[in-house]
Amino acid sequence: MTETDFNELPAHVWPQGARREEDGVVTLAGVPAPELAAEFGTPLYVFDEDDFRLRCRDMAAAFGGPENVHYASKAFLSTRVVRWVNEEGLCLDVASVNEAKVALAGGFPAQRMTAHGNNKGQDYLELCVSAGVGHVVLDNEGELARLNEVAAAAGRVQNVMIRVKPGVDAHTHEFVATAHEDQKFGISLATGAAFAAAQACLEASHLNLVGLHCHVGSSVFNAEGFKLAAERVLSLYKRIHTELGVSLPELDLGGGFGIPYMEYEEALDVAALAADLLAAVGRTAAELGIAAPKVLVEPGRSLVGGSAVTLYRVGTVKDVETGKDDLPVRRYLSVDGGMSDNIRPALYESEYDVRLVNRDSEAPLVDSRIVGFHCESGDILVNERRLPGDITTGDLVAFATTGAYQYMMSSRYNGALRPAVVSVRRGQASLMLRRETIDDLLALDVDL
């Protein structure tokens, strides 16, 4: 990145409706960032509705229809987003009884919901059956037996998939890898346990096995891991077909796809990945002599991560003499949020594209660090970045790609109140989740 580029918003990182106007102000779907900050306060999450819907449509087109694509509730969930997902025709993944309740509260049809989880409680299984959740993804044999009992008691037959471990790890980040054998999810393919579970499912009176599910990792940028996993899982489809006489109609290859957080990262070519993956599944099925199952995917953050930005107001600005030869002075910019609304830099060393949004700047860039207000020296949002030297108290900065795994992991650390969340579209902003108040915080205290 040349240092003259700071005022440009990298189009592959920012929501499609983000634009720096001629007066230097950044607008989001036509709404000026300073107006959003003035009306709703900061920190503020801003979701670009059209950007979100476009991502849904692109993914649906790539994978043969919206019904093949699952939105992950855990990435970001509110009833408005539930409605958008529903209107776009996608399916919805939930991973807890409460995610399911929020989805139902948002009017999402249970039939298009898929229920995940490695430790599903009885209330969760009962809700799935009573609400008519389309797919329950069985994590283990005990759950299989319990769900069969729940379904029997309700006089229903529950459609299920089995989460299998194909032993594939699509990348190496230990915190987000999920398909190697030594992890909590699923049933091993290699040991034969997955076949036994499939047999048990087919023999269970109130379960209907529609397919197998696997997950090779989060933030995956190529099809190789998915293809290898599909090959292995399809070999089990073949065995089930041969030994048990059943053709399973669906194959859920899980997620998730990566997104560019930084300008130097490239966006994934979803259409190309999908074509590659679907062709490989068809080829493998043909080689095995089985009918190719319908492929389902769970693209995770790639449906929503890039659709939102977070606005912060700059407070304390401080030049620190570091005592380090290679970087003698570092500018510290404190903002009014921090690790409470974005734990990802502390947790994963995640990086973000940050821009000044209340104005442009031609000031020379200086070595900067963006920190939060929390009483913890590790409360660092951007560790090292060259930023305009004139950013000062009262300026507004925005972090791009904050739609996934931020608000959902937010805390009240140091008395932080959960930020407001708004959606923007065609020049209009609309509150989606209101900002917490001190009363919300005190509402749990029974001594008051």
Added chain:
Amino acid sequence: MTETDFNELPAHVWPQGARREEDGVVTLAGVPAPELAAEFGTPLYVFDEDDFRLRCRDMAAAFGGPENVHYASKAFLSTRVVRWVNEEGLCLDVASVNEAKVALAGGFPAQRMTAHGNNKGQDYLELCVSAGVGHVVLDNEGELARLNEVAAAAGRVQNVMIRVKPGVDAHTHEFVATAHEDQKFGISLATGAAFAAAQACLEASHLNLVGLHCHVGSSVFNAEGFKLAAERVLSLYKRIHTELGVSLPELDLGGGFGIPYMEYEEALDVAALAADLLAAVGRTAAELGIAAPKVLVEPGRSLVGGSAVTLYRVGTVKDVETGKDDLPVRRYLSVDGGMSDNIRPALYESEYDVRLVNRDSEAPLVDSRIVGFHCESGDILVNERRLPGDITTGDLVAFATTGAYQYMMSSRYNGALRPAVVSVRRGQASLMLRRETIDDLLALDVDL
């Protein structure tokens, strides 16, 4: 640790009121853990009131009186704990406007409160002045000027300290080190900026400088870092005395002291550390020819971390063939909480002492991992541990030393509801913070 010790609760790690009874059940201040789980549900935080008060008293005795010891709100805050701290006569640190509001809601006298923060908003400064907060710790020069204006507008003189950077790092964990120069807090001693700020304070019409504040790190286990920091800061007291003719009466050496999380870790000898530290301060002051200031400390987690335990119910139990030669099979125990109520293992690789608490066990130990219910493979609470091989679905496990930085950093990830918090004393349990409900979670959603 010999493998036969599993039923014994290490006394230096567990709250003083924790005991395994003859029937094998663990009681907390006389209340059986299974009764707590049955009455209040799981996950559940349980605070041992007498243990907490004992830690306060020990610390007060070590440092010459409770008024010299500050409890850190950020570690754990509820109005009941605020009341305990008040009754024990300690001072209270707050680090945000909302922590201050909770403390005031709990009836804590503002005069014994100290206000911290690297990015204090106007509302925070105004509340400090209007409520009559005893000490505001100034982080930077801009704040100094703003606070002076706020105090002037209110017609008050505000007692302040200046947070200085002595350039001392008491340990090496990058996430919790706070006194090296390259961090967001405070004003540098080495550059002369701290002296200039002291001079500005003394010249400010509505500020009364009572001392300097520094902080060498969290979880510190020896006095060396504190002593070195005190030496450096006292040299500034000397200079202020010599050049400005003022003797500052107080010196806040910050925190925080470490606690043992694991059996193999030793408890800090607080009395010895305090005696060592206080003697060093006196000696240094004498050498400098200045009056020794009163020493204040902020022991952080050491006042509360060890006073609480978290109860979880075991759900899914799974033996996983890892494919690893050195550990071919690992038992996975899923519990009904996880990274939502304890982010510290994911964030800091923190370890905890975990015991079976609804019964004892003589079963041989097996290689185990304790994971949460979250839809994330990194949701690991205990990465590797030898645990009884008969722990099964429905058992209760307890994590010790969960009083600090857990509840306060808790999230609603995957629809997790914030756990209930109870206090126990003399055989009685009393709800302190109620469990969140799905209604709390949906209360922010303005589309409902």
